[in-house]
């Protein structure tokens with residue numbers, strides 16, 4: 431009987447230690463942590479210079495979505511410093527065009543974390559550029575906004591209006607930069623294609639005519 435008490439204590443201590451280990455393991459479930467991180471993703475607006483992005487279009491510094499995407503992803507242009515996966519490499523931005531009723535067009539800016547390979551679920555929409563023509567008033571409102579994952583998204587808006595005319599039901603931006611001519615021309619919907627295996631290269635949908643790849 432003398433020896434039984436220490437043995438009982440030892441067993442009790444071991445069981446207690448085991449419970450603690452199970453508890454710690456439960457708190458560190460990788461899947462849960464990853465999902466929580468994505469859901470709570472908060473991006474600093476300074477990581478994407480949306481005002482300058484909007485300016486590129488307004489001043490006709492880019493001629494179409496492809497050239498806008500090229501500037502966005504050129505590190506020398508310093509348009510963004512997005513590194514959502516924290517691997518020290520800039521993530522790529524892809525423009526996805528969405529056509530809406532009444533000739534409204536939206537560019538969605540999708541970010542692909544550079545270290546996530548082909549994992550489409552890692553893609554994050556960070557901003558929108560909205561082109562909303564109003565044929566009745568002869569004005570188009572161009573508005574750039576951040577997506578809800580960006581801090582202060584609901585208070586930051588970069589917008590301006592440009593005059594439009596309608597000729598045979600086709601919208602023409604009167605005296606505007608070539609970009610707007612491209613925007614309302616008859617063409618396929620633009621979707622940039624990010625080649626995730628080679629992070630510095632973006633391959634575009636339109637092949638041939640020297641537009642297949644760029645660095």
Ligand SMILES: [Ca+2]
Nearest residue numbers: 513517519544
């Ligand atoms: Ca990265």
